[in-house]
Amino acid sequence: MPTEFPSHQWKDYELLDSGGGMKLERFGGYTLARPEPKALWDKEMTDKEWDSLTHVRFTPGAGFGKAGKEDSGTWDRLKAMSDQWWIGYRLANAGRASFSMRLGLTSFKHVGVFPEQAPNWEYIFRETSAIAAASRERPKVLNLFAYTGAASLAAKSAGADVTHLDSVRQVVTWARENQERSGLDGIRWVVEDAMKFVRREARRGNVYQGIILDPPAYGHGPDGEKWKLDECLFEMMRNVGNILAPENSFMVLNLYSNGFSAALGETVTRQALDLTASTELDSGELALEDRFGKVLPLSIFVRLRR
Numbered sequence: 476m477p478t479e480f481p482s483h484q485w486k487d488y489e490l491l492d493s494g495g496g497m498k499l500e501r502f503g504g505y506t507l508a509r510p511e512p513k514a515l516w517d518k519e520m521t522d523k524e525w526d527s528l529t530h531v532r533f534t535p536g537a538g539f540g541k542a543g544k545e546d547s548g549t550w551d552r553l554k555a556m557s558d559q560w561w562i563g564y565r566l567a568n569a570g571r572a573s574f575s576m577r578l579g580l581t582s583f584k585h586v587g588v589f590p591e592q593a594p595n596w597e598y599i600f601r602e603t604s605a606i607a608a609a610s611r612e613r614p615k616v617l618n619l620f621a622y623t624g625a626a627s628l629a630a631k632s633a634g635a636d637v638t639h640l641d642s643v644r645q646v647v648t649w650a651r652e653n654q655e656r657s658g659l660d661g662i663r664w665v666v667e668d669a670m671k672f673v674r675r676e677a678r679r680g681n682v683y684q685g686i687i688l689d690p691p692a693y694g695h696g697p698d699g700e701k702w703k704l705d706e707c708l709f710e711m712m713r714n715v716g717n718i719l720a721p722e723n724s725f726m727v728l729n730l731y732s733n734g735f736s737a738a739l740g741e742t743v744t745r746q747a748l749d750l751t752a753s754t755e756l757d758s759g760e761l762a763l764e765d766r767f768g769k770v771l772p773l774s775i776f777v778r779l780r781r
């Protein structure tokens with residue numbers, strides 16, 4: 476099972492060190508220290524070295540780790556920095572194609588981009604480009620649980636008609652800013668419950684050549700619809716199977732939560748999409764490697780190309 480990493484060519488991101496339940500990362504010109512429960516080992520650099528590099532450190536609040544408040548806390552500035560800044564990402568083998576992402580310090584320790592996802596962006600760009608080259612029409616790509624939209628921008632850069640769906644209006648506005656700054660346009664923005672949307676698309680017989688999904692452990696739709704990964708994933712994947720074109724299409728499932736393994740992701744995908752044993756799935760882990768060679772696995776992926 477392969478482990479994939481962002482390319483070392485990506486100048487705007489670097490995992491400097493990890494350990495003691497923390498990670499130290501540079502995003503463009505700023506360095507952030509954030510909790511990372513999976514960093515079970517020791518830091519390589521001293522606390523003094525971490526502090527000398529850090530612009531801002533996230534300190535978990537009282538509710539940290541508890542349901543509904545998993546990632547809550549505050550940011551403490553050690554050096555002057557902006558609240559919001561931009562980084563770029565250049566797609567490999569894509570001429571000059573690149574996109575921009577705004578970063579911000581949110582109250583939930585996230586900054587607006589999950590850098591370990593870069594190999595998925597590359598895959599989405601490659602597959603969308605290949606499908607676009609092989610057909611007369613622009614491929615339709617659906618990005619579910621799409622957050623600030625890096626995957627949407629990768630598909631758009633490859634010439635797709637992209638539908639970007641998330642239940643939170645503010646993150647869709649954020650994704651829109653990223654599109655604008657990237658010099659792209661035409662993404663279709665949808666603020667809706669992901670399950671409701673895919674059920675309706677299946678009823679209407681709409682199909683997509685590419686479907687990307689990165690569902691969280693818990694979430695909710697704009698009207699309070701409950702999303703619980705354990706209970707909803709299989710039905711979601713069945714609906715995905717109903718709206719994914721039977722050929723000349725691709726699917727990317729990414730999972731961070733519940734300790735789900737790549738093998739579990741493969742079985743869910745195989746069963747939900749009724750794939751024969753001979754259909755090849757590509758699955759593995761997405762990870763970051765710090766300067767000292769310590770590998771920090773963060774999510775699993777399952778990819779289908781047919």
Ligand SMILES: C[S@@+](CC[C@H](N)C(=O)[O-])C[C@H]1O[C@@H](n2cnc3c(N)ncnc32)[C@H](O)[C@@H]1O
Pocket residue numbers: 587588589592619620621622623624625626640641642643646667668669670689690691693694695696700701702
């Ligand atoms: C783990 S994030 C996705 C990260 C993103 N793919 C990336 O790498 O940048 C999960 C997203 O799902 C959204 N979400 C949660 N529940 C949802 C629901 N029921 N319907 C649609 N989106 C939902 C959240 O607002 C959040 O943006």
